[in-house]
Amino acid sequence: MTTSIGVMKESEPGEHRVAVVPAVVPRLRELGCDVLVENDAGTGAFLPDSAYTEVGAAPVGEAELLERADVLVCVRPPDAGRVERMRQGQVLVGLLEASADPGRVPALTRRGVDAVSLDLLPRTLSRAQSMDALTSQASIAGYKAALVAADAYGRYFPMLMTAAGTAKPAQVLVLGVGVAGLSAIGTAKRLGAQVTGYDIRPETRDEVHSMGARFLDLAGVTVADGEGGYARALSDAEREAQQEALQQRIGEFDVVITTALVPGRKPPLLVTQDALKGMRPGSVVVDIAAGPHGGNVEGSQPERSVLIADGVRLIGAGNLPSAMAPGASAAYARNITALLAHLIRDGVPRIDLTDEILAATVVSHAGQARQGGGAR
């Protein structure tokens, strides 16, 4: 029996990524698998069905995919209707957000689906790094956020010296120095801006410096190291002290990019409306954390760009990896291929719960819900 990998079309509206791109299909076939792709699954990433056919994958309809696939792969969680049509013993792999939204798991368990939630990957484990989809997607989000900011900003990012005078470089502040923040710092630096980074975790100072950026020193602010590479949540008093100190500095910058996300939690508020009003007209703020639960910037909404106060542009970024679907899908496909190469042994998927990676990421197995948790 050959294992069939089924690539689902994403069900989330506005999601243009696809979990598997044609470039990784040969590798999946080397694992001893057939590859089925739902019709039009790659369209949003400029990958027509014919591009899959050319490398030996078979485009099929939704019903056939859900029926025939042994391992279903996706980027974001499939909608409830699709979960109801999955079958006993089927394996589902994707960014299932089991930690952020544990309510999704029971339906999978009831259907007897073995679910691997890639967002729970133990990210500090070196052999898991090639599977680290949160990192690859956050890196894209940071890159794209810096581009969006540069495009929205009305002046040059780089310093420019001409016969008629000099244009000063843009002053860019990146709040939150995780993967997305470092990527935003790197991209803004490439474009020639003067970049400052800030994070409540003190060990990020060296990372910021190593990229040639400055670290913002806030007087009297508590530091907060957390597990798994994320900052721990601050206490109310700490958050207030941090906010107050930060607000007074925001006005020094032309561009602010906020990237402070803690999976499954409401994003911390880092920039208040008052701070926005203290910025110079023409300044730009991009909030990567903008989502249904709020964002890092007061008043930001996903996929919304608004002009506030005397001309400060506030951009709630929303799903940036989807806005760069071809590149984001290619990176994600490499991550999921590495995970599948780990999961599939001798052509068959094996849920080995003694394995550190699977122990952390499997949230439903043999009709039992499990508590994953590598990422927290």
Next chain:
Amino acid sequence: MTTSIGVMKESEPGEHRVAVVPAVVPRLRELGCDVLVENDAGTGAFLPDSAYTEVGAAPVGEAELLERADVLVCVRPPDAGRVERMRQGQVLVGLLEASADPGRVPALTRRGVDAVSLDLLPRTLSRAQSMDALTSQASIAGYKAALVAADAYGRYFPMLMTAAGTAKPAQVLVLGVGVAGLSAIGTAKRLGAQVTGYDIRPETRDEVHSMGARFLDLAGVTVADGEGGYARALSDAEREAQQEALQQRIGEFDVVITTALVPGRKPPLLVTQDALKGMRPGSVVVDIAAGPHGGNVEGSQPERSVLIADGVRLIGAGNLPSAMAPGASAAYARNITALLAHLIRDGVPRIDLTDEILAATVVSHAGQARQGGGAR
């Protein structure tokens, strides 16, 4: 008597620039001038009237401006209605497009306005370089075009090496290696793309190489040096040969930015629909030359972004400097201040037609139309 400089609000719809920004007002006052600013003239560049008041300029209404100003300054040509309200002996300075659209001049001459068309500046003259508004604005257009392209492109510009594999850098082709082209090359390079430049003028090869980019070699294409830093227009046969050779290479690139503008002429067609159809899905083309007279890319229209063929994004860029109004206005203001410092002697504007700069740029003086022409 003190000379009054009057800063006009731009009349062109969608034009957000302003000819004078507060930063240069002190220098204009040093020349012995008063500065009047039309109400809301700077709003599109995030410069409220109060920002002008703070440095000693006086916001006034349109009628008062046209009545009191001795020297009127603008970015693009004022509309016909305003010209009809100008008065005998008033001096008008701006990018009047007297060469591109000579029909504008007679009305100015009839009104007895002394008109200085900044686009006719002898650009190769070293003491004119600080006044070179075409250069400062083209430089912004090139920078912005590269940002627009990077933002529209669905993958990384830079090469990216990660634990899961490597993303290749974007292949960017810049057609036309004038000021805008060099600026686009520089910006795409900064972002980490692999950049290739091409221009029909062979001496641009060294400039392309000096920026670390490749020069595209087209077999069997005639070279075309022109005057004043612009390419001369090609003959029909030459254009055809160039087109044919180019079309076959377009498909090698992920991103194409076209910048071939010859002032006052229809832009040369450099990329045909067939060539666009030969590009990979997900490719991006930005046409800086897109305007009412066509563009460098077949089918491009100013301020329009369309998806053609199997997913090639064609962006007709239109007025890019206006889209970066704060930076573009600051640069323009430095240029116009340098010109005014040259024009105004002992506090009074003097149209000295024996001066090389004024001889080239004055298109109307003492009721006589003049043939400028430094830029051609």
